[in-house]
Structures are given as C-alpha cells and as structure tokens.
Amino acid sequence: MKKIHIFGIVVIAIAISLIVSTLGNTSSYVNFQRAKEVAEAGNNKEMHVVGQLKKNASGEVVGIKVNPDKVSFSFIMVDNDGEEQKVYYNEPMPTDFYRTEQVVVIGGFKGETFLANKILMKCPSKYQETTV
C-alpha cells in the first residue's frame, strides 16, 4: 500500500468522525414535554423550544416577572402544542420582549422550571416593512 493510500484512509476516517460527532452535538426543536423527558432521563443536553408568550383574553402578555435588580427575569411560554411552562432567564429582559411574536428558548429543565441560556425573538416587521 502506498503512503498516499494510508493518508487517504486517515483523512476519510477523520471526516467521518467529524460528521458523527457533529450529529452527536446537534440540538433539536422539541416541545416542553419532550424537553422534560430528556432532562428527567438525566441528559442535560440543550434543546430548542419554539412557542409564544402567554396572553390573556384581551391579548396582553401576562406572566412576566422582572427581578428587582433587573438582571434576570422569568415568563410564561406556551409551546406549539399549547403547553404552558415557566421559563427563567439569567439575563436582563430584552426591551421589546412584550412585542415578540415568537420566541425560541434554548436550554433545558432544572426541576420544574425551564432555564434558558439563550432566547431568540421574532418581532413583527423586524426585517421588512410591509405597510406604508
């Protein structure tokens, strides 16, 4: 076997292991129930959950609690299956949080609370104006 062949095999092996380990490191989009199951199974892998803020009958956002030192807050989020869940975030509340149409929280369950490490928001007309 020529050296170049051994080299080729090594490179392919590295490439395959890169793919495999990437798949092992990916997160997934799940609902709260699934995220809870994962956490209860002792896996602290981070999950993406997509949903909306809880609103009352007149459309106002409810359930946001800002810590008095303003450096953390919690809110109630409803996932796409309609399940409500308290989410805690260790960062200040984003200014336009009340107006967000959709939230993606990335994190996992700690006991009964979902601890978000990152929040992605989709605000109305964030990218494109649609009215004059």
Next chain:
Amino acid sequence: MEETLHTGIGAVGHLSVIIAFVTALLSTFSYYKATVGSSLEKKNEWLTNARVFFYTHIVSVMTIVVALFSIIYNHYFEYHYAYSHSSRNLPTHYMISCFWEGQEGSFILWLFWNAWLGLALIFTNKKWEAPVMTVFGAVQAFIASMILGVMIFDLKIGSSPFILLRDAMVAPIFETDPNFVPEDGTGLNPLLQNIWMVIHPPTLFLGYAAGLIPFAYCIAGLWQNKFKEWIRPALPWMIFATAILGLGIIMGAYWAYETLNFGGYWNWDPVENAVYIPWLIMVGAIHTMIVFKKSETALKTSIILVLSSFILILYSTFLTRSGVLGNASVHSFTDLGLSGQLLLYMMFFVIVSVALCIVKWKKIPTSDYEVSNYSREFWIFIGVTTLSLMSFQVLIPTSIPVWNAFLGFFGIESNLAAPADQIGFYTKYQLWFSIAVAILSGTGQFFYWKKMTKDQLVKDLAIPIVISLLISAIIIVSTVMNNMSYILLVTASVYSIVSNSKVLFSILKNSSIKLSGGSISHIGIAMMLIGILFSSGYSEVISLNNTGMLIFDDAPDDTMNKENVLLWINKPRKMGEYTLRYRGTFAEIEGAPGYVLKSDLDLTDDPFKVIAKKDIKFNKKTYFKKGDTLRTHPENTYYQVEYEGEDGEQFKLYPRAQINPSMGLLASPDIKTYATKDIYTHVSSVTDPNQEKEWSDEKEIESKIKDRFFLNDFVTVFDEMERLQFVDGVPLSQEDVAVKAKLRIFDNDRVYRAEPIFIIKDRQIGKVPAYIDDLGVRITLNKINPESGIMTFGLKTTMKDYIVMKAMSKPLINVLWIGTLVLMLGFIIAMYRRFQEYNKLEKS
C-alpha cells in the same frame, strides 16, 4: 394629469438590467465560439463580437449602478428600494450602505466587480481571453438574472430593485391615490450605520468576484486541455482573491466587535461561516498551486480545490440568500423567492465542473514521484488537508438547515437544530486544527526553502524549538495557563512565529524581500491565533453580580452568576477593581467633538433638531451658544459611565443604544483600549424613554425660603423665589402674577436644579411643573402663603433613571488586529511577486 413620479430613471435602470443580461449571454456565446472556432479568422471575428458585447455589458452594469444610486440619493421614495432602505436624514456615506443593504443591491455590487475584473482580464491576458471570459459571461448572466424581475407566465425570474412602491406593496393609499409618494423612507437598519458597514460588504464582494478568476482559468484549462498552463496566470489572482476576502472577513469581525453586543468578533453564525468555509479552501489552493509551480505535483489537488472554492462561494450565497437560514441566523437576507434560481446557478457550475473533471481526469498529468517525509510537498499537502478538514468541520453543522429542508422535500420531517452553544462547539474542533496549522506553517517554511534531510532538519529546527519552548514557558507560567489545548496552541503559535522569523531573516539577508510573503503571512496567522486564544479564551466578564442573593424563590439555579450590573443614576457601585457611576443620557451633536447631556438640550418638533439650553463646550472651547439650534441623530442615545480604578485612574465610556420601535433595544459597546487588553462595556437594559411613565400619587411638602427638606430621598435646598415678567414668552398684565421657585436637589455628588412656576393670569391659577428625568421627580409649586412665607410643593415620583450594563475584559486583542495587518502585508508581498513573475514570463 401631471406625471409626478420619477418613473424615467427606473425604466432606464430596468432596461439596463435586461441589456446587461442579454449582453452577458451574447458575450458568453461569442466567447464560446471564439474558443471552439474552426479557423483563426472565424475565431477573431467572434472575439471582436464578444468584446463588443462585453463592453456593452459593462456600460449597462454601470448604468444600473448609477440609476439605483440616483434613486437613493435623490430620495425617490416612490421606489420600493429607496423607501425600504433609505431615508432623508441619512448622510451620503450611509446611502452607499443602503445601496447594498438589500439583496438586489448586493447582486448589483457583485455584477459591478465582476464587470471590472472581466475588463482587467481582457486587457491583461489575450491568450486566455476567450475561454476564461466564456465562464465570466455565464456567471454574469446568472447574476443579472437575479435582478431581472420579469414574469414569464407564472414564473418569477429575479427581483428588480427598480419596482415602484405601489407595485411592491398592497396598501389602501394606492387605491385612492396611485401617485402617492411617501414623505420619507423607512431608513437604514441602525446597526448598519457604521463606517465598517460602508466598506466591508464591497470588500467581501470583491473577494467573491475575484474568486471567480482562478475558477474561470481552471475551467478554461481543463476545457482547452491546457492542464498545467492555467496555474501560472491564476495564482496571483488566487492570492488576490484570498487576501481581499480575508480582509473583508476581518472587517466584518471588527464591525461585529465594535457594533454588536455579543462581546466578540466571531459568533460562528451561519452567515459568518459561509465566508470562512470557502476562504480556508482558497488558502489551501494557494499552497498547492505554489507546490505545483515548484515541482509539478499536486496538480489534481489544485484543480479540485480551485473548483470547490468557487462552488463553496456559490453555496454560501445560496445559504445566506435563499432564506433557508431564516431561523438559524440573525443576519441572513429574507427570502425573495430566488432560491430556485440560486440553486440552478449553483448546480450549473457544479455540473460543469464535475463533468469536465470526469471527462478530462485521465488526461491530467500526474507525477509518479513518491513524496518523501522530508519534502516540502509532503508537509504542504498535510497542511492543505488540515485546512480542508477545518473547512469541512464548519460546513457540516452550518448545512443542517439545508439538510432539514432537503429531507422535508421528500416528506421526511427533520427537527435537527444547530448545536446550542455554537461558540463552544466550533471552538472545540477549530482549536485543534489551529494547533496543527501553526505547527505545519512553522515547519513547512524550512522545507520550502531548502532541500531537507533528517540531519539538516534537526540542525535547523533545534534553535527555533528551544527558543519557542522558552518563550511559551514564560507565557504559560505568567498567565497561569492550565488548559492543555491552550498550552499547546500557545506553544505551537510561538513556534510558528519564531521559526518563520528565522526563515524571514535568512530571506532578507540572502535574497529579496519579494520572497518574504509566505513567512510574513505565517507570522500574521500565528499572531492572530495567539490574539484569538487570549481574547476569547481568557475573556472575562467583570460585571459579575456575585451577591449570591436568591431573588426569585423558585429560580432554578441560584448559584449561576449573573453577568450584568444595575447602575442607578449617580449612585456609585463597585465592580471588581473599578467604581462605576452612571451619569445620564447623552446625544451626539453635529459639529461638536463629544457628546452632550440630553437634559442640556430642548427638543423641537423635528427630532433631528434640538436647541441648546446652555453653551456647549469641550476642552474649554465653546462650540455652540445657548439658544442655538443643533443637528443631532435622534436614534442614538449614549449612556455615560464613569470608571474609577483603585489606582485613581479615571475614564468615561459611552456605550450606545438605539431604542428602535421595530427592533427594540440595539446596544453597541464602547471600548477602553489598553496595550494589553480592552475593557468592553455595553448596556443590556435601560429605562425605555418611549414607555409611559407611571407617576406616584402627589405628596405635598411645605417649606420656607432657605429651608432644607427631603424630596424623595434627595436633600433639597429652597434657594429663592423670582418674579417673572414673561411666561413662555407671553407678557403678563398688571393684575397677573407669575413666580418661579428655585430649588437645588442633591443626589450623591450631583446637583440638579428645579424651577417650578406658579401663575395667576386672568384670575386663573396655572402651574408649570419642573421635571428632573434623571431622578424621576416632578415638582409643582401648589400654594403660596404670603403671610407665613410657607410654600407648598407637590411631588410626584417615578422610577429613577438606571441602566443595566455588562463589562468584559479582552486580553491581548490587539495581537489579533496586528496579526491581521501582518497577514495582509504578507499577502500583498506574495501577490506582487506572483503578478511580476507572470508578467515577465508573458513578455519573454
């Protein structure tokens, strides 16, 4: 009815797009004919045609640029592009940014660079003109088709930047008045209002455009069976493209560092990855092309790398523009319905490249020579493999959304998401690859310049290894480094700097500086690695909130550090070795060097104009007088934070925030730069000025002149009363009375003045309250008792002004920036040498 819309310029623009598209196709066809023609005479005829078409193409591209720019520059808001990307108050240099903020404009930018690069090729390389320009023409036709904006039956081809607002939007106003033109545009995304955003996209696109040149040469070489000859003219362009793209990437990183508040310069966002992936392959291609020139090996590898680098550029365009990343990235473009067209564009060149390779593969010469362990070919080959794997590692996770979309196409639902901690995930792999790159770039240079044997190698490497181990040991011990991978990276980078410096000195001593490009670039890369390692690996949040107090009783994790601090106005707060004081909100004023306290300015009806309440001075020079009308940028608010170190050092930082009605709080940091570190500060939350204030119930306070009393928590001195002749410029009659109470309010080390007014005019009582926004107080003068001399003040309070801020320290970040300059210097020297080499060869 009189025509009020400026439809002419749009028609010219749109027509030019069509001409540009058609001439690109015609020049492709003619250049193709000129390449494959049967006789020299025929070939020359077609070549003449082709040039005429390409020149026409250039003229029409320039017309497109001029047309779109004048639409933006002249504020023709009847055009959708101007309306949605620009506004009247935008300075000219940001109008340039508007030009390419939208997808269509950025395609035009790409078209523009390609046109000029094509012209440069026509003039510099007659031998290769016909086949190379065939590829150029085809690429131009594809790009021009992206902005065609025509409907063929139900198929939309391209999105035109020249459509009118009324055609782009459904709004009731156009039914009543089809000629309605909005007063102002929606403006430029404030995050893009930054000088780096003016120059960074054109640089990136020049890099993209230049990346086409080596690809075109490679295709031409395979096509014309000139398997080896294409390398020589393509190499200098490959270095040029890599240098420019690299410069663009770094500018983008610097912009992110300066303007975005994630506290870094690289976030492994898919859009950032999309430029990094092809760049690594381009760097690899430079190396194999140089190897080929020296020793006729690595030809097939060069062909594969050059072809893949351009295809990866197309792939990254697809990623960022098709909307496929919509949920994964913060700054990809929105979908304009062009993904099918982009896919077609990419697949066309993939198929052409693969087909050409398959057909010609057997004919491509290979050298039989078995590569020895002590040859430069071997080491460079390993280096290039490392670069390719590095690129591959980023490519796979970045493509996850594409993979999901692809499976969805077959009805399989895939819910894979990118790794949650992107930075941690990519760093884990890229760190080890970087160690390999540093070692290989340090060692490879020795092989490159000499014929090497085992003994020679030991002799040559001994001194650099000893020196670099010494230096690294000092760094490791003095920074108490205990992470194995960091230790290895530092050692490998120091080794690369030392060994490349040794090579550099011997080059400078023995031959010409022209040959030093390689070693200088490698030193630059190693410096960048050290800078990245320290600035991110040892980046430290210094605004830690370590009180350990459990605020929410049901908080899931009370041990977690909170990385922000709350600063009430004027109230000092310890943060590590610093004492911080937040001093209020400031505005920037045109024509003055610093920022002006907002409470020293009066607002007018025009948000861009304010009136000075007192003289505006900086460094004892008066810039504006009291009462002057000044121009400001109302979207920016600067929050002054005073830092005071334990050693008495003082400085002020002005982190910026924009409270944007549609995007919320956009925070930009302010940075204090030291030689060894940066102190990086940004606001995370502020009192929202647009929010309605909630005032407390009024409390009455009685006081006499010269008395002291408490307003809320603030000591207040009631200095005097003053009788007024005018209120709001209106003279008062004999029976009317108006008085002003003068109060001084002390908050920590700051004094505020409040002057509430009490009026009796036409037997009516009027009260003009005094507001002190910083302190959140509103004071009225409610009653005056002339007999007892007791005045009654009414006090309402709301929340005091505050900010929540985050501060980080970034050690040795300057090494990263200096390293990039060194890298660029290396690229310039290498480019100069290769262009010169090629020119000499052409002339001989």
